[in-house]
Structure formats: structure tokens, C-alpha cells
Amino acid sequence: MAVRSNLVWLTLALSLFDPTCNAGPVRQREAVPDGFYAAPYYPTPYGGWEESWKQSYAKAQALVDKMTLAEKTNITGGSGIFMGNSGSAYRVGFPQLCLQDGALGVGNTDHNTAFPAGMTTGATFDKDLIYARAVAMGKEFRGKGAHVFLGPSVGPLGRKPLGGRNWEGFGSDPVLQGIAGALTIKGVQEQGVIATIKHFIGNEQEMYRMYNPFQPGYSSNIDDRTLHELYLWPFADGVHAGVGSVMTSYNAVNGSAASQNAYMTNNLLKDELGFQGFVLSDWLSHLSGVASALAGLDMSMPGDTQIPLFGGSPWKFHLTEAVLNGSVPVDRLNDMATRIVAAWYQFGQDKDFPAVNFHSYVSSEKGLLYPGAVPASPIGKVNWFVDVQADHASVARQVAQDAITLLKNDDDFLPLSTKTPLRVFGSDARVDPAGPNACGSRACNKGTLGMGWGSGVANYPYFDDPITAIKKRVEDVKLYDSDNFPLILSPSPTDDDVAIVFINSDAGENSFTVEGNHGDRDNDKLSAWHNGDKLVQKAAEKYKNVVVVVHTVGPLIVEPWIDLPSVKSVLFAHLPGQEAGESLTNVLFGDVSPSGHLPYSITKKEDDLPDSVSKLVKEIIGQPQDTYSEGLYIDYRWLNKQKIKPRYAFGHGLSYTTFNYTDAHIKLVNALSSALPPARQPKPSVPVLSTKIPPASEAYEPAGFTKVWRYIYSWLSKSDADKAYAVGISDKSGSKTYPYPAGYSTVQKPGVPAGGGQGGNPALFDTILELDVTVQNTGSTHKGKASVQAYVQFPAGSGYDTPIIQLRDFAKTKDLAAGESETVTLRLRRKDLSVWDTLKQNWVAPGAEGDNGKSKRYTVWVGEGSDKLFTRCFSDTLVCERGVEPPV
Numbered sequence: 001m002a003v004r005s006n007l008v009w010l011t012l013a014l015s016l017f018d019p020t021c022n023a024g025p026v027r028q029r030e031a032v033p034d035g036f037y038a039a040p041y042y043p044t045p046y047g048g049w050e051e052s053w054k055q056s057y058a059k060a061q062a063l064v065d066k067m068t069l070a071e072k073t074n075i076t077g078g079s080g081i082f083m084g085n086s087g088s089a090y091r092v093g094f095p096q097l098c099l100q101d102g103a104l105g106v107g108n109t110d111h112n113t114a115f116p117a118g119m120t121t122g123a124t125f126d127k128d129l130i131y132a133r134a135v136a137m138g139k140e141f142r143g144k145g146a147h148v149f150l151g152p153s154v155g156p157l158g159r160k161p162l163g164g165r166n167w168e169g170f171g172s173d174p175v176l177q178g179i180a181g182a183l184t185i186k187g188v189q190e191q192g193v194i195a196t197i198k199h200f201i202g203n204e205q206e207m208y209r210m211y212n213p214f215q216p217g218y219s220s221n222i223d224d225r226t227l228h229e230l231y232l233w234p235f236a237d238g239v240h241a242g243v244g245s246v247m248t249s250y251n252a253v254n255g256s257a258a259s260q261n262a263y264m265t266n267n268l269l270k271d272e273l274g275f276q277g278f279v280l281s282d283w284l285s286h287l288s289g290v291a292s293a294l295a296g297l298d299m300s301m302p303g304d305t306q307i308p309l310f311g312g313s314p315w316k317f318h319l320t321e322a323v324l325n326g327s328v329p330v331d332r333l334n335d336m337a338t339r340i341v342a343a344w345y346q347f348g349q350d351k352d353f354p355a356v357n358f359h360s361y362v363s364s365e366k367g368l369l370y371p372g373a374v375p376a377s378p379i380g381k382v383n384w385f386v387d388v389q390a391d392h393a394s395v396a397r398q399v400a401q402d403a404i405t406l407l408k409n410d411d412d413f414l415p416l417s418t419k420t421p422l423r424v425f426g427s428d429a430r431v432d433p434a435g436p437n438a439c440g441s442r443a444c445n446k447g448t449l450g451m452g453w454g455s456g457v458a459n460y461p462y463f464d465d466p467i468t469a470i471k472k473r474v475e476d477v478k479l480y481d482s483d484n485f486p487l488i489l490s491p492s493p494t495d496d497d498v499a500i501v502f503i504n505s506d507a508g509e510n511s512f513t514v515e516g517n518h519g520d521r522d523n524d525k526l527s528a529w530h531n532g533d534k535l536v537q538k539a540a541e542k543y544k545n546v547v548v549v550v551h552t553v554g555p556l557i558v559e560p561w562i563d564l565p566s567v568k569s570v571l572f573a574h575l576p577g578q579e580a581g582e583s584l585t586n587v588l589f590g591d592v593s594p595s596g597h598l599p600y601s602i603t604k605k606e607d608d609l610p611d612s613v614s615k616l617v618k619e620i621i622g623q624p625q626d627t628y629s630e631g632l633y634i635d636y637r638w639l640n641k642q643k644i645k646p647r648y649a650f651g652h653g654l655s656y657t658t659f660n661y662t663d664a665h666i667k668l669v670n671a672l673s674s675a676l677p678p679a680r681q682p683k684p685s686v687p688v689l690s691t692k693i694p695p696a697s698e699a700y701e702p703a704g705f706t707k708v709w710r711y712i713y714s715w716l717s718k719s720d721a722d723k724a725y726a727v728g729i730s731d732k733s734g735s736k737t738y739p740y741p742a743g744y745s746t747v748q749k750p751g752v753p754a755g756g757g758q759g760g761n762p763a764l765f766d767t768i769l770e771l772d773v774t775v776q777n778t779g780s781t782h783k784g785k786a787s788v789q790a791y792v793q794f795p796a797g798s799g800y801d802t803p804i805i806q807l808r809d810f811a812k813t814k815d816l817a818a819g820e821s822e823t824v825t826l827r828l829r830r831k832d833l834s835v836w837d838t839l840k841q842n843w844v845a846p847g848a849e850g851d852n853g854k855s856k857r858y859t860v861w862v863g864e865g866s867d868k869l870f871t872r873c874f875s876d877t878l879v880c881e882r883g884v885e886p887p888v
């Protein structure tokens with residue numbers, strides 16, 4: 001029951017002008033820049049060959065075998081926008097599935113937890129916490145009866161700092177996204193809820209991403225190596241973790257829309273990455289009928305064509321027809337249905353799964369059962385108000401707290417004493433007086449910013465705002481509840497006063513424009529909203545000691561005030577969700593040391609990054625072309641290459657205490673015996689159901705069935721079914737008359753060399769190097785958690801142009817008391833030591849033994865930020881040393 005109401009109306013408004021929009025392709029592809037090409041790749045690889053899914057596939061195949069044609073096509077599509085859920089096959093015991101946003105908690109309901117956003121979670125650099133949040137979210141989805149969690153989001157990767165939805169993911173680095181995404185999938189799916197990794201792929205900006213009757217969505221033109229080493233990377237980790245579903249994006253890749261891009265879905269996702277679950281379209285992004293089925297899409301959501309609510313659908317009854325008339329091969333439909341049913345079995349949803357007990361579009365107990373059918377919808381009980389929060393607030397608070405990133409702390413100004421007189425500035429310090437949920441989809445920026453806006457949000461059950469939490473601790477507090485600096489300060493500033501200035505920067509989905517920002521931060525750019533810079537500057541004029549607290553969706557340019565002498569301390573609290581208050585005061589007053597680290601770099605100027613990354617693509621006519629000309633060089637990879645010093649580097653984060661990193665050891669766990677991974681096992685064959693076109697009677701609409709108005713069904717009238725079947729079995733069958741794309745084939749391929757297991761060749765996930773490092777809290781007063789980050793430097797002269805350093809693993813210590821130490825372990829897998837070779841179409845480890853005299857030496861740098869690397873370890877001599885000059 002995911003809601004995209006906003007988006008629907010937008011699409012509707014645009015689509016009303018296009019009466020021809022139907023199951024066929026919308027239009028011919030637009031030209032993309034030379035060299036970018038979406039190659040054909042057919043057919044869709046069958047699922048079911050991967051060991052860990054075999055049992056679920058066996059059960060799924062048995063169930064699908066009992067389904068009629070109309071039942072199979074029913075479960076591969078939604079029932080229509082505002083109708084809720086996918087279609088069922090109740091006769092054989094397969095329910096409607098509830099697919100629900102959002103990536104930070106159960107969306108559009110009540111009695112749920114509003115967790116910190118993905119970006120906040122990434123900033124903890126804490127695997128245990130990332131996982132704990134996911135377990136809690138999974139329990140809440142299950143408790144509400146939602147089968148499918150529409151998260152995690154690892155695309156956008158965060159290539160463009162202005163991008164609107166970066167905050168739903170974990171940070172601008174593929175490894176941070178990959179590890180956090182995989183742990184999220186694991187935690188959610190262990191609760192019996194299917195996770196959906198999204199958006200596949202190249203959705204790095206919000207504006208212009210959607211196709212509409214006048215303009216195609218932008219094309220992300222990505223070369224093969226960049227795709228593998230950056231954007232596909234976290235998806236590979238997600239598939240390796242066994243993710244049950246993947247959602248395609250709205251945009252095109254190399255000119256071909258993601259919901260029907262055969263190269264992306266058939267080749268990269270289902271063949272190379274060996275994805276066993278089902279691929280679904282993002283809401284109303286499904287453009288074509290037969291073409292998308294052939295290109296590997298398995299589920300159409302919410303079932304409608306781009307003009308919703310007129311009963312049209314690219315699939316459902318049209319898919320039934322396309323199978324009967326022979327255009328879509330029967331085995332493709334069987335594979336779609338089997339993938340969906342297999343995921344349901346894989347996570348145990350056939351046993352004791354709670355019934356859906358909430359409604360996305362109605363908040364009262366009784367209401368329209370099918371709002372899309374208004375005014376003809378029956379009314380009934382739709383909300384049971386099940387409280388799924390348990391003690392999850394404590395996980396949410398811990399994530400929010402451990403994400404808080406101390407960027408600057410002159411003279412160890414923080415922590416504050418609770419005796420200090422505090423003067424608090426900025427409306428971001430307190431919750432929106434109209435209530436935290438006053439703006440639908442959080443599409444406004446009023447009060448403390450706990451999350452961005454759009455479909456990736458959840459309702460707040462309550463909001464612990466900073467000012468309330470501060471007032472609980474400090475007696476002498478005054479809030480100036482305005483974003484304009486007051487003309488009169490009363491009491492007048494003294495040297496003892498501390499000013500805390502709250503500023504923020506918001507972003508979200510393109511379905512809403514907030515204060516001139518169309519999802520992306522196109523209006524406010526990377527500056528604080530509501531004149532926040534000025535507020536800080538003014539406070540810094542009047543007060544000797546200023547602390548700046550920033551709630552933000554991503555990087556912010558802090559140059560207008562960062563060097564002012566009275567700006568003593570700066571805390572980035574990211575997007576804390578409902579637990580914004582106490583998480584912050586715990587840090588402000590020193591109950592805990594801050595331990596968050598930046599999941600992106602903060603540059604001094606927007607154009608410290610290349611135009612292709614710092615600018616948004618715009619086009620009035622035709623398809624905007626978003627060409628990834630910077631290749632591998634985003635964020636710190638670019639800054640290091642260009643020797644541009646950011647204000648704060650990726651991974652940076654201070655503490656109230658200090659840490660020493662000693663006793664580093666590196667060991668070889670598995671020899672890197674060849675540059676190429678060992679050859680994969682051949683793909684096992686899978687049993688297939690009958691590929692014969694079923695009798696037309698399997699599609700007949702039953703007599704006497706009362707249809708819900710506008711609901712999308714999979715049946716055909718008897719005459720339409722008979723007509724289609726006649727074409728299917730005739731010599732002029734669909735398979736001969738349908739204009740199949742170049743390169744179309746129905747013969748299963750053996751599988752690409754880089755594949756072989758979930759996520760790719762299993763050898764890519766073998767640990768090669770393991771590092772131990774002992775971290776000691778060398779301070780004398782404060783406890784603290786240290787973040788240990790490992791970056792790889794590839795062998796010199798490897799022949800591959802490779803970023804100087806790249807994050808490969810991270811670990812966080814427990815809360816270490818003064819003098820206490822802990823040894824943490826970091827691992828590098830074969831893939832972490834490899835580059836994608838576009839000619840070999842495989843991962844190549846250039847430092848493997850015996851590679852014609854080239855250097856075999858990988859250097860692993862260990863430190864507490866990408867610019868604070870204290871120790872290096874060599875992969876060949878297995879020596880670690882301290883106190884050497886870092887490479888960046």
C-alpha cells in the first residue's frame with residue numbers, strides 16, 4: 001500500500017493530455033551521447049538455481065503450477081493506485097502482498113517509530129547499530145502486516161550533493177552504502193519481511209527523472225567500469241545478502257528506461273549478480289507491456305498505466321492477452337510468478353504472517369476500502385491501530401546520538417556544563433507548533449528537521465525536540481524562536497552566555513516543491529535555509545561563544561561562518577527522526593562523546609567538484625542527458641585526485657577524547673592466487689513448468705463476479721481471450737508478429753563469467769586480507785567510541801587508473817573509558833582488491849601474485865577519517881607501520 005499520491009496527481013495532470021498512452025512503448029528512444037549504448041540482453045535468466053533459494057523455488061513452482069493464467073498475471077501486478085496491494089491467487093492460497101514505504105520506518109500509519117534517516121545511520125559508521133535499526137524496522141513492518149519493506153535505498157548513491165534523496169541512503173561511497181544496505185536487508189528480512197533495494201539505477205537527481213507525455217526522464221549515461229565500481233556495487237552487496245526484491249528507478253540508463261532496460265535487469269542484475277527475487281517498477285514508472293516483461297520486470301506497481309484510475313494497465317489483463325497471443329513466452333510469466341512466490345516462501349510469509357491492519361490513505365478506523373474507487377468504494381474497518389513501537393525508540397535514539405558529528409571544537413569548548421546560560425536561536429530548535437506531521441509527506445521545512453520529504457518518510461508518533469530536551473537539563477535557557485536575529489537581546493549578552501544556533505537544509509522527492517526546491521536543493525543549493533548563515537554570523541557578533549547545530553540532508557557549505565573566532569563548535573546532527581532532543585543533549589552536555597563521522601565530504605565551494613556532479617541536468621525539450629563524465633571520481637575520490645582540500649573530508653569526525661591506533665597487524669586469509677577470480681561453477685539448470693500456451697478458459701472473467709470500479713483485474717472477456725488464443729496458436733502467432741527487439745532470444749544463456757552466486761562470482765566475497773588494530777582512549781576524562789576506517793590504495797603501475805584511496809571496511813569500538821582499549825578487525829575481500837575490467841568483463845585483482853612483474857603491493861591505510869590515516873599495512877610484506885605520510 002505504498003502511497004505516491006503526490007506523484008500520481010502530477011503524473012495525472014501531465015498524462016491527461018495523452019490519450020494514446022497504453023500498453024505499448026511510449027515512444028522511440030531519444031539519442032544519447034556517442035558511446036553510450038543500451039545493448040540488448042535476452043532472455044531473462046530463470047531464478048531458482050542458487051542454493052539458498054532452492055527450497056523456496058521448489059515450493060513456489062508447485063504453487064505456481066496450480067495457478068491459472070489469470071492468477072499468475074494477477075500476482076505480477078498491483079490492483080491499481082489507491083487500491084492497495086498486489087493481486088492475489090486466493091484459490092491456491094496466495095495472498096495479496098502489501099508493499100510499503102518508507103526507508104526509515106513504516107510509512108502512512110500510526111503507532112510506528114520514525115527512525116533516523118539512512119544518511120544519519122551511515123554517519124554512525126557502526127555496523128551493530130545499522131543492523132539493530134533494521135531489526136526494529138523489520139519488526140514494525142511485520143507487526144503492521146506489510147510483506148514488503150520498500151527499502152533500503154542505496155541509489156541515489158549521493159553522487160550529486162544537490163540530489164534530493166541522498167538522505168534516504170547511507171552516504172556518498174559505494175562501500176558505506178553496500179555494507180549498510182546489506183545489514184539493513186539482513187535485519188529486516190530476518191523478521192520475515194521482504195526488503196526492496198532501490199532505485200535501480202542512476203537516480204542521482206530528482207528533477208526530470210520521470211517520463212511524462214512531453215518529455216522522457218533523464219538518461220544516466222554511465223560507463224561500464226564506473227557502473228560496476230560505484231553504482232552497482234551496493235546492489236551487488238544487497239543481492240549477496242539475499243535481498244528479496246529490487247525496485248527500478250524512473251530515469252533511463254544509456255537512453256533506455258530503467259523499468260524496461262534489458263541490459264540492466266537481465267544481464268547485470270539477474271545474470272551477473274544472480275538475483276533470485278523479483279524486480280518491481282517504481283510507482284507509475286512502468287511504461288510498456290511486452291517489452292518490459294522481456295526486459296526482466298517481474299511486478300508492475302501499482303498496476304496502472306501512467307494515467308492511473310482509468311482502469312488501464314501495462315500488464316494484468318494485457319499480460320494475460322500477451323501470453324495467450326504468444327508475444328510474451330509462457331516461461332517468462334512462470335518465472336515472474338515463481339520469483340514472487342519464492343520470495344514469499346523464502347521469508348516464511350506462508351506461515352503466521354500478520355494480516356494487514358492499517359490503511360495508507362485513511363487514518364480513521366473506518367473508511368473507504370478502495371479510495372481509488374471513490375465514490376463507489378465500499379466502506380469498512382481499515383485501521384486497527386496496532387502499536388508496533390515496542391522499545392524501538394531507544395534504538396532510534398542511539399542511532400541519532402551516535403551519528404552526531406563534531407566537526408569543530410576549538411579549545412575543547414564542548415561539552416557544555418548544564419550551569420551555562422544558553423541563548424538558543426533558530427526555529428529549527430523546536431518542533432513545528434502545528435505538530436510534527438502537520439505537512440503531508442513532511443513537505444515543508446518548519447521546526448526541527450528530522451527527515452527530508454516525499455515517499456521516504458514515516459509519521460512521527462511524537463517528536464522529542466532539542467529545545468525541550470535542553471530545558472530539561474538547563475535552567476537558564478532562552479529561545480529566540482525566529483530565523484531572523486532579534487533586534488533586541490534580552491537579557492543582553494554576557495561573556496558567560498553560550499549561543500546555540502540551529503540551522504538546517506532540507507530536500508526530498510520531486511513530487512513536492514518546498515520553498516522553491518524541486519526535490520533537489522536547486523534553490524537553496526548547499527547553503528543553510530532561512531538565512532541560516534546570517535543567523536550564525538549575527539550570533540557570532542554578539543556572543544563570544546557560539547555552538548552551531550545543523551540538521552541536514554547532506555553537505556552544507558559552512559564557509560560564511562566556520563572561521564569566525566566565536567564559532568567554537570559545530571555539530572552535524574543529520575536527520576535524527578523522532579529522537580532529535582535527548583540524542584543531542586547527551587552529546588552537548590557530555591554524557592557521551594560525539595562519535596559520528598561524515599558520510600560525505602564538505603567542500604569549501606560547490607564547484608570544488610566537477611560540473612557533472614555539482615550541477616543538476618536541465619532540459620526544456622527532449623531528454624536531459626546526465627553523463628557521468630567524472631567516472632570514478634566523485635566526492636573524496638575527486639578531491640584527492642585534484643588535490644583540493646575540502647573543509648571537512650569524508651569520514652571526518654571529532655570526539656571529546658583522543659584515540660591512539662596501535663599494534664596494527666595484517667594477515668593473508670586467502671592467497672590472491674590469480675588476478676581473475678577462480679572460474680565460476682556452471683549455472684545449474686532449473687526445472688521449468690509447461691511452456692505451452694494455456695487454454696483461453698484460464699483467462700475468462702468469472703460469471704457473476706462483482707468488480708470494484710477502476711480496480712485492475714487480470715481477466716479477459718471470453719471473446720478477447722478466445723481471439724488472443726487463436727492468434728497464439730496460429731501460424732501468425734504473436735511470437736512471429738510481435739516486433740521483438742534486436743538481439744531477442746528465448747534460449748537461456750549459460751551465465752556470464754563474473755556471475756555464479758548471489759552478488760556475483762562467490763570468490764569475489766572471499767576475505768583476502770584481515771587487519772587488526774588496537775584503539776586506545778588516550779584521553780583522561782571522557783569515554784568515547786572510535787571509528788576505524790580502512791582505505792585501499794591499489795598497486796602502483798597497475799595499469800588501471802584508480803582513485804588514490806577508497807574506503808573498504810569500517811568498525812566502531814564500544815564506549816571506551818579513559819585508558820581503555822579494544823582491538824577491532826577489518827576485512828578486505830577479493831572484490832575490494834579488484835577493478836572491473838571492461839574488456840575481460842570481469843573483476844581483476846591487479847596485485848595478484850605472478851602478474852608479470854608488476855607491483856603486487858596493495859597498501860591498506862587505517863585511520864579515523866579519509867584525511868586522518870595513521871597507519872599503513874602492506875599486502876605483500878604483511879608489515880604495518882605508523883607515522884608515515886598519508887597519500888592524500
Ligand SMILES: *[C@@H]1O[C@H](CO)[C@@H](O)[C@H](O)[C@H]1NC(C)=O
Pocket residue numbers: 035036037038039221222223224225253254263264
Ligand atoms: C552504457 O554505455 C556504456 C558505453 O558504451 C557501456 O560501457 C555500459 O555498459 C552501458 N550500460 C548500460 C546499462 O547499458
Ligand SMILES: *[C@@H]1O[C@H](CO)[C@@H](O)[C@H](O)[C@H]1NC(C)=O
Pocket residue numbers: 070071074079086087088089090091096713714715
Ligand atoms: C486478483 O486479485 C484480486 C485482489 O485480491 C482478487 O479480487 C481477484 O479475484 C484475483 N484474480 C484472480 C484471477 O484470482
Ligand SMILES: *[C@@H]1O[C@H](CO)[C@@H](O)[C@H](O)[C@H]1NC(C)=O
Pocket residue numbers: 023024289290318319321322323325326327727733734737738
Ligand atoms: C498480444 O497482446 C499484447 C497485449 O495486449 C499486445 O501488445 C500485442 O500487440 C498482441 N500481439 C498480437 C500479435 O496480437
Ligand SMILES: *[C@@H]1O[C@H](CO)[C@@H](O)[C@H](O)[C@H]1NC(C)=O
Pocket residue numbers: 660661662778
Ligand atoms: C600511541 O602509541 C604509540 C605506540 O605505542 C606511542 O608511541 C605513542 O606515544 C602513543 N601516542 C599517544 C598520544 O598516546
